[in-house]
Amino acid sequence: xxxxxxxxxxxxxxxxxxxxxxxxxxxxxxxxxxxxxxxxxxxxxxxxxxxxxxxxxxxxxxxxxxxxxxxxxxxxxxxxxxxxxxxxxxxxxxxxxxxxxxxxxxxxxxxx
Amino acid sequence: xxxxxxxxxxxxxxxxxxxxxxxxxxxxxxxxxxxxxxxxxxxxxxxxxxxxxxxxxxxxxxxxxxxxxxxxxxxxxxxxxxxxxxxxxxxxxxxxxxxxxxxxxxxxxxxxxx
Numbered sequence: 207x208x209x210x211x212x213x214x215x216x217x218x219x220x221x222x223x224x225x226x227x228x229x230x231x232x233x234x235x236x237x238x239x240x241x242x243x244x245x246x247x248x249x250x251x252x253x254x255x256x257x258x259x260x261x262x263x264x265x266x267x268x269x270x271x272x273x274x275x276x277x278x279x280x281x282x283x284x285x286x287x288x289x290x291x292x293x294x295x296x297x298x299x300x301x302x303x304x305x306x307x308x309x310x311x312x313x314x315x316x317x318x
Numbered sequence: 319x320x321x322x323x324x325x326x327x328x329x330x331x332x333x334x335x336x337x338x339x340x341x342x343x344x345x346x347x348x349x350x351x352x353x354x355x356x357x358x359x360x361x362x363x364x365x366x367x368x369x370x371x372x373x374x375x376x377x378x379x380x381x382x383x384x385x386x387x388x389x390x391x392x393x394x395x396x397x398x399x400x401x402x403x404x405x406x407x408x409x410x411x412x413x414x415x416x417x418x419x420x421x422x423x424x425x426x427x428x429x430x431x432x
Contacts, residue, residue: 236417237417238417238418240420247406247426247428248425248426249322249324249408249410249423249424249425249426250361250408250423251423252420252421252422252423255418255420257418297417298417305351305353305363305366305376305377306353306361306363306410306421307360308360308361309360310360
């Protein structure tokens with residue numbers, strides 16, 4: 207599975223859009239980009255995933271560059287409850303073990 | 319509501335004791351997983367099961383055992399052979415092991431040694 211690189215921390219004002227970047231320059235053609243977040247002392251929460259097209263759901267939007275080497279998770283109107291560690295994960299379609307490899311993520315702090 | 323239920327939320331183990339962590343899902347998912355998270359660290363895969371009555375070792379299976387007798391249940395036993403069991407244990411499930419099937423997590427069990 208490809209490795210990902212994320213900034214260790216980011217701040218965002220409440221009500222503004224939070225744009226969280228992720229680099230995955232070694233991604234291969236059949237690997238998906240997944241985003242999860244983890245609030246302290248809770249299990250990771252699935253947010254969104256995509257292969258090559260941009261995706262949107264009720265929580266967020268995922269923008270994947272044309273060469274697929276990077277992506278951005280967008281929380282359109284951040285709230286204080288969005289304060290969490292956000293993980294970008296690359297996951298293969300035919301992975302033998304199907305494990306999720308969580309890196310150190312980006313700690314997003316939303317402030318009033 | 320559909321989801322994954324882990325119990326108990328907190329668990330304490332005495333030396334030499336086996337303890338079992340419960341994981342139940344009502345999402346009708348075929349695949350289930352157990353991960354371990356240590357403070358400030360990422361998740362490490364302990365065991366996973368793609369179908370009832372079948373399971374596979376993950377990266378750190380030593381000192382742990384599992385069973386998958388029912389589709390909705392995947393209990394994890396932490397045996398006395400696991401010398402450093404203090405951690406946050408997370409159970410997940412997904413509709414399959416293909417890359418486009420998200421894994422959904424429970425809220426975890428925090429295990430400590432007395």
